[in-house]
Amino acid sequence: MKCEQILLWVSDYVDGELPHEKCVELEKHLTLCPRCRSIVNTLKTTIALYQKVELYKLPTSIHQSLHQMLRHEWEIHETKVDVKSLKFPPMELIEKKKEFLLLIELPGLKKEDLTLTAKPRSIEISGFNKQIDGIYYIKEIKHGWFLRAIELPASIDISKADAQLKNGLLQIRFPKSMEDLRG
Amino acid sequence: MKELSDKVLVKQAKENNFKAFEELVNRYETKVYNLAYKILGSQEDAKDILQDTFLSAFKSIDKFKEKSNFSTWIYRIATNACLMKFRKKEPKMVSLDDRLFATGKEAIDWSKNPLTLLEEEELKKVMNQAIKSLPPSHRAVFVLRDIEKLSNLQTAKALGISVSAVKSRLHRARLCLREKLSGYFKGEYHEM
Numbered sequence: 001m002k003c004e005q006i007l008l009w010v011s012d013y014v015d016g017e018l019p020h021e022k023c024v025e026l027e028k029h030l031t032l033c034p035r036c037r038s039i040v041n042t043l044k045t046t047i048a049l050y051q052k053v054e055l056y057k058l059p060t061s062i063h064q065s066l067h068q069m070l071r072h073e074w075e076i077h078e079t080k081v082d083v084k085s086l087k088f089p090p091m092e093l094i095e096k097k098k099e100f101l102l103l104i105e106l107p108g109l110k111k112e113d114l115t116l117t118a119k120p121r122s123i124e125i126s127g128f129n130k131q132i133d134g135i136y137y138i139k140e141i142k143h144g145w146f147l148r149a150i151e152l153p154a155s156i157d158i159s160k161a162d163a164q165l166k167n168g169l170l171q172i173r174f175p176k177s178m179e180d181l182r183g
Numbered sequence: 184m185k186e187l188s189d190k191v192l193v194k195q196a197k198e199n200n201f202k203a204f205e206e207l208v209n210r211y212e213t214k215v216y217n218l219a220y221k222i223l224g225s226q227e228d229a230k231d232i233l234q235d236t237f238l239s240a241f242k243s244i245d246k247f248k249e250k251s252n253f254s255t256w257i258y259r260i261a262t263n264a265c266l267m268k269f270r271k272k273e274p275k276m277v278s279l280d281d282r283l284f285a286t287g288k289e290a291i292d293w294s295k296n297p298l299t300l301l302e303e304e305e306l307k308k309v310m311n312q313a314i315k316s317l318p319p320s321h322r323a324v325f326v327l328r329d330i331e332k333l334s335n336l337q338t339a340k341a342l343g344i345s346v347s348a349v350k351s352r353l354h355r356a357r358l359c360l361r362e363k364l365s366g367y368f369k370g371e372y373h374e375m
Contacts, residue, residue, distance in 0.1 A: 044294060050314075
């Protein structure tokens, strides 16, 4: 057996992946050839040396900037997702004789988490439903930034609008404008 | 709390649970950083690759079909990013000299030298220079396969190459490194 052949097999041999009959042939050669024996031995040591090199510790500053960057990306991503799915949070718009009543389910939210913009024929409500940190086993409640914009079937009197957030339900009363009442 | 598997965390991350994605980052950031550091040889580059890798994973996790493990997928993104960086930095690829694989007049068996030799700064330097002298494609295979201890199949998947290509590159990389270290142990060390 030629030494060149040994070199072709040596990597599979040290990995234990050389077929049995080739192994026997190679090992027989190694007993006779000190040069090839030294190549096999030093190849094994080369691999072992590289495996022993210690891990580079991830510097805290790099760890922090990575996580900050990802959190920022996630916030941008959240914004995009929830603007698209406009069925959250669930709401009802009811027309009464003198007013419109808008009910919005907002469990867990406080007044300061919300922004309400009213125009004579439309209302826009946005806010942020903060997610609690932790790993979720069940996750059915939507979190993140949301925006809902609705068109009203008649004009309202913005100056007399009244909003109350009670037990996770936002109730907004918009009196109809005088013109609409007359009409 | 029972530690969740990568698979469960991936599922949650796909459902837009950032905390789950962050947990995956915690599990793999040091590995990716080391992989990049060892392939590229610089902390600054390793930091860039780390950020690019997880940003890319974050943006494409919903497209991850889970045919492979998360670890293999993340290694694939990272090694691709490393190889791209190489192409930008070193457009001229070096190829391995086949003469390295001729048996030559090798006689010294330095394998009995204890591994405590690693304490020696000079040896570390030689090992670093030796690995840097490999073509990037071979270096990536060696780091994944022998240092990170991935299987041939995992390495192949991570690099998007065949198992036989992994074996052939690994074989050449190992012999080349052995040759360089032999030079050091035979006292022929000089700046490579």
